[in-house]
Amino acid sequence: MRHILGRIGVIITASALTTGAAAAASTADAGPARSAGLYAPSALVLSVGKGDASSATVQRAVTLSCAPRPGGTHPAPSAACSELRSVQGEFAQLTRPQSQGDCTRQWDPLVLSATGVWQGRSVSWSATFGNECEMRASLSEGSVFSF
Known part of the structure; x- marks a missing residue:
């Protein structure tokens, strides 16, 4: 039983880390698109x-x-x-x-x-x-x- 609970804990921890990283990446990409400079593109x-x-x-x-x-x-x-x-x-x-x-x-x-x-x-x-x-x-x- 202790062995099964240990595995579940590892799976939950890995899942939380993966979800947190994905949320951080999607938040970083969610900002508005901005021009790279002050000039209109040509x-x-x-x-x-x-x-x-x-x-x-x-x-x-x-x-x-x-x-x-x-x-x-x-x-x-x-x-x-x-x-x-x-x-x-x-x-x-x-x-x-x-x-x-x-x-x-x-x-x-x-x-x-x-x-x-x-x-x-x-x-x-x-x-x-x-x-x-x-x-x-x-x-x-x-x-x-x-x-």
Whole structure:
């Protein structure tokens, strides 16, 4: 009888320790989600795809983070972040209409896309160009999609 009571005591003690540890862990995780800093997040994935918008195959892609400081796999994150800040993250303002005589009319479409978060708001943008010449002419000297 003493042997059985000893085992029950061990089981109850182990159970109490396990329950206490689980309660402490769940209490630690129950706090409100907080931002890691004072900056609204700005993290994007930029890509260039070959083909129509519905079937484009990604050729190149980079990440771009702008807050609190520029970074990511983009080759020129500081310049790209500055350019995006100058247009308040409106990707459509990065492209300009091109004149009709600059490029051939060859249909070899490219799709530029940007997805992620810019200064705390969700971003999902894409634009299709008839060929690489049209894309380069439309982007001019911009650095955001120069990768």
